[in-house]
Amino acid sequence: MTQTLLNLTKSEDIVVNIVKGKFALRNKNDAIRLIINKYREESLEPSLRPEYVEELKGIMKQKGRKFSSMKDFDSYFEKNV
Numbered sequence: 001m002t003q004t005l006l007n008l009t010k011s012e013d014i015v016v017n018i019v020k021g022k023f024a025l026r027n028k029n030d031a032i033r034l035i036i037n038k039y040r041e042e043s044l045e046p047s048l049r050p051e052y053v054e055e056l057k058g059i060m061k062q063k064g065r066k067f068s069s070m071k072d073f074d075s076y077f078e079k080n081v
Contacts, residue, residue: 016035019034
């Protein structure tokens with residue numbers, strides 16, 4: 001496990017304490033982990049998330065549809081959207 005020394009501003013420390021209290025966490029370390037995990041879930045590119053890889057595998061197994069031209073492509077989606 002990696003250890004990191006953080007220098008937090010007063011307002012950043014207050015936010016960590018609020019998260020700690022709101023989720024009834026034991027210490028600030030747990031609060032910072034929760035913040036990092038929440039950021040990872042919401043902000044990282046989907047290609048970096050393991051569940052996205054599983055979703056792509058399912059998409060890859062689906063049968064595709066071929067179009068002979070862009071005109072056929074456009075008309076297909078005009079009728080089916």
